[in-house]
Amino acid sequence: MTGDTKGRYATGKPTSWLNRTYKHHLFWPMALWMALLLFNLFYSPSFFKVVVREGHLYGSLIDILNFGAPLMLVAIGMTTVIATRGIDLSVGSVVAIAGALACQMISKGSDQNAVSLVIYAVVMALVLSIALGLWNGLLVSITGIQPIIATLILMVAGRGIAQLITDGQIITVSSTPYQYIGAGSLAGLPFSIFLVAIVFAISALLTRRTALGLYIESVGCNPEASRLAGIRAKTVMIIVYMFCGLCAGVAGLILSGNVASADGNNAGLWIELDAILAVVIGGTSLTGGRFYLTGTIVGALMIQTLTTTIYSVGVKPEVTLVVKAVVVMAVCLIQSEPFRKAIISRWKTRRYPAEREVTRHA
Amino acid sequence: MLKRQHLPVAATIALFILMFMTGSFRYTGFFSAQVLFNLLIDNAFLLIVAIGMTFVIVSGGIDLSVGSMVALTTMLSAGLLQQGGWPAWAVIPFVLAVGALFGAAMGALIHYFKIQPFIVTLAGMFLARGLCYLISINTITIDNGFYTDMAQTKIRFGDYFVSPSVIIALVVLVLAIYIAHYTRFGRTTYAIGGSEQSALLMGLPVARTKIMVYMFSGFCSALGGVVFTFYMLSGYGLHAVGLELDAIAATVIGGTLLTGGVGYVFGTFAGVMIYGVIQTLIVFQGTLSSWWTRIIIGILLFAFIVLQRLFTMRSDRKTGSVEKMA
Numbered sequence: 001m002t003g004d005t006k007g008r009y010a011t012g013k014p015t016s017w018l019n020r021t022y023k024h025h026l027f028w029p030m031a032l033w034m035a036l037l038l039f040n041l042f043y044s045p046s047f048f049k050v051v052v053r054e055g056h057l058y059g060s061l062i063d064i065l066n067f068g069a070p071l072m073l074v075a076i077g078m079t080t081v082i083a084t085r086g087i088d089l090s091v092g093s094v095v096a097i098a099g100a101l102a103c104q105m106i107s108k109g110s111d112q113n114a115v116s117l118v119i120y121a122v123v124m125a126l127v128l129s130i131a132l133g134l135w136n137g138l139l140v141s142i143t144g145i146q147p148i149i150a151t152l153i154l155m156v157a158g159r160g161i162a163q164l165i166t167d168g169q170i171i172t173v174s175s176t177p178y179q180y181i182g183a184g185s186l187a188g189l190p191f192s193i194f195l196v197a198i199v200f201a202i203s204a205l206l207t208r209r210t211a212l213g214l215y216i217e218s219v220g221c222n223p224e225a226s227r228l229a230g231i232r233a234k235t236v237m238i239i240v241y242m243f244c245g246l247c248a249g250v251a252g253l254i255l256s257g258n259v260a261s262a263d264g265n266n267a268g269l270w271i272e273l274d275a276i277l278a279v280v281i282g283g284t285s286l287t288g289g290r291f292y293l294t295g296t297i298v299g300a301l302m303i304q305t306l307t308t309t310i311y312s313v314g315v316k317p318e319v320t321l322v323v324k325a326v327v328v329m330a331v332c333l334i335q336s337e338p339f340r341k342a343i344i345s346r347w348k349t350r351r352y353p354a355e356r357e358v359t360r361h362a
Numbered sequence: 363m364l365k366r367q368h369l370p371v372a373a374t375i376a377l378f379i380l381m382f383m384t385g386s387f388r389y390t391g392f393f394s395a396q397v398l399f400n401l402l403i404d405n406a407f408l409l410i411v412a413i414g415m416t417f418v419i420v421s422g423g424i425d426l427s428v429g430s431m432v433a434l435t436t437m438l439s440a441g442l443l444q445q446g447g448w449p450a451w452a453v454i455p456f457v458l459a460v461g462a463l464f465g466a467a468m469g470a471l472i473h474y475f476k477i478q479p480f481i482v483t484l485a486g487m488f489l490a491r492g493l494c495y496l497i498s499i500n501t502i503t504i505d506n507g508f509y510t511d512m513a514q515t516k517i518r519f520g521d522y523f524v525s526p527s528v529i530i531a532l533v534v535l536v537l538a539i540y541i542a543h544y545t546r547f548g549r550t551t552y553a554i555g556g557s558e559q560s561a562l563l564m565g566l567p568v569a570r571t572k573i574m575v576y577m578f579s580g581f582c583s584a585l586g587g588v589v590f591t592f593y594m595l596s597g598y599g600l601h602a603v604g605l606e607l608d609a610i611a612a613t614v615i616g617g618t619l620l621t622g623g624v625g626y627v628f629g630t631f632a633g634v635m636i637y638g639v640i641q642t643l644i645v646f647q648g649t650l651s652s653w654w655t656r657i658i659i660g661i662l663l664f665a666f667i668v669l670q671r672l673f674t675m676r677s678d679r680k681t682g683s684v685e686k687m688a
Binding site: 087143144145146148149150152153154155156157158159160161163164168264273276277280286316318319320321322323324325326328329332333336337338339 | 480481485486487599610652660664
């Protein structure tokens with residue numbers, strides 16, 4: 001972040017168009033995503049084929065949007081939390097709990113297809129998700145516990161709670177309206193995409209068109225200073241954790257609706273890690289402050305494209321993890337200031353020997 | 363007298379005794395040395411892994427890769443023994459070296475490129491799990507003589523017995539306590555956890571120590587993996603899923619501050635024992651399902667974190683405004 005500002009303001013030289021593009025926060029995530037898509041273009045041209053069948057669109061690109069929807073939702077919530085210098089490890093558990101509660105309530109109903117029952121179950125699941133977010137928010141803001149620890153509690157206990165709700169079983173439902181959330185399609189596109197679009201639009205409007213975004217950034221930069229400046233830092237923190245809980249809840253409904261069942265153990269497993277990854281790839285620093293919602297979306301799409309690419313290339317799906325690990329490291333190294341300096345300094349001649357000493361201890 | 367900084371550890375030990383006594387009064391057959399030994403037998407690998415985690419957390423970092431490292435070790439051992447035809451005496455040093463190197467590499471990335479430990483070890487976690495599947499996606503059963511011997515040997519104390527793994531774990535525990543409190547490496551680790559900047563300005567070898575801390579954690583998780591292999595007698599990519607959470611939870615319950623700089627290896631031992639007691643209590647109760655373990659661990663985590671927070675808040679107030687100035 002500091003490198004950015006230096007490059008833009010400290011030099012005093014007018015920056016060229018190319019330099020501006022390079023410095024733009026979306027440059028790296030977009031470049032990585034484009035590289036992946038280009039690879040697919042040459043490797044399997046059928047990747048970009050979208051066909052219309054029975055009024056629905058089919059194709060790899062649509063799959064990426066559909067399967068990436070829960071990740072995008074969770075990542076949007078995670079972005080706002082990370083912007084306040086926090087982190088929410090419990091999203092995977094919240095995903096499992098939301099799906100478990102909704103499926104449990106629907107499976108208990110007399111008519112599983114009743115829209116009123118589904119709406120009731122969905123609302124209850126979302127209320128519970130927000131309440132869990134509130135719990136995280138209260139722990140972080142009021143007691144002042146580090147976010148990574150505070151949310152670890154719910155991460156550990158959450159899967160237990162989800163299994164408590166489902167009584168350790170995998171609950172299957174046969175409810176058309178509920179399945180519509182995860183597997184339905186609207187105007188030819190998967191319904192889940194519209195949910196992502198709505199959540200993204202609301203969060204982007206709230207953070208970029210109202211002062212809320214500024215508050216979040218200032219709390220992320222310095223909570224104490226923003227409190228002294230008259231911002232209710234604690235309230236802002238509670239709100240972002242509640243929003244993150246809500247996003248995870250919606251993602252949980254999509255995931256469980258897609259497979260028409262709730263699995264307390266495996267629903268949303270590792271989604272918190274993918275979400276954090278998406279946020280980091282999107283250019284938001286884990287140290288808080290600035291955040292980029294669009295970058296996050298691109299990051300999430302990139303992760304999903306990567307997964308789909310690995311499948312289509314024909315690599316064993318289990319190897320996905322290795323590739324993911326390599327990509328994570330590559331992205332983090334590119335974003336790491338010392339690493340870039342180390343690379344650049346290979347081309348630069350040293351002006352005086354002491355400089356080497358200075359950089360080594362910096 | 364009891365020092366203030368020992369209070370969290372004392373609380374953990376008291377809680378363990380209290381839980382064990384509760385179990386003894388409620389269930390017949392609970393109060394026996396064998397139940398106590400079984401706690402050690404069933405949690406030897408967790409203890410070893412959690413000890414490595416304690417060092418990392420004391421240094422102010424975190425290591426998410428330990429569970430995957432355990433799985434990779436079981437898989438690597440099984441693959442080399444069963445498919446590679448290596449002898450046991452070559453496999454064990456090899457997997458330990460792999461673990462240590464893996465940890466050192468992560469430590470180097472964390473230190474030299476200033477990437478957050480959370481992200482680097484997360485990538486390490488993905489990588490180790492993925493490598494398991496590169497070896498095989500199925501379970502590999504081990505029928506090597508040395509491994510089955512280690513699994514079946516019982517070291518007897520009168521009527522009671524422990525497994526060789528328990529001896530390994532206890533040796534690691536004693537060594538780790540020595541390293542943490544009586545060596546330069548241990549003191550530097552605490553110093554880095556307290557303030558990396560100060561440690562650097564004091565001229566302490568920050569780079570070397572940080573890399574060694576992760577190397578030690580990698581080594582411990584590989585050793586934990588070897589012990590886990592003795593316990594399971596198989597290699598599988600899905601072994602020890604979520605073990606990193608158990609190890610972090612045991613460390614925190616043992617009184618180590620996740621902010622770094624404060625913590626005791628012995629506290630981690632008590633934390634692991636509490637973990638074991640909860641599982642044993644649930645088994646003895648019979649009517650409770652296994653997921654209650656997670657919920658109870660979550661509640662304990664909450665209680666201990668709030669307790670720690672209260673302690674640190676009070677000491678903040680005592681040291682006064684110095685920290686606020688900084």
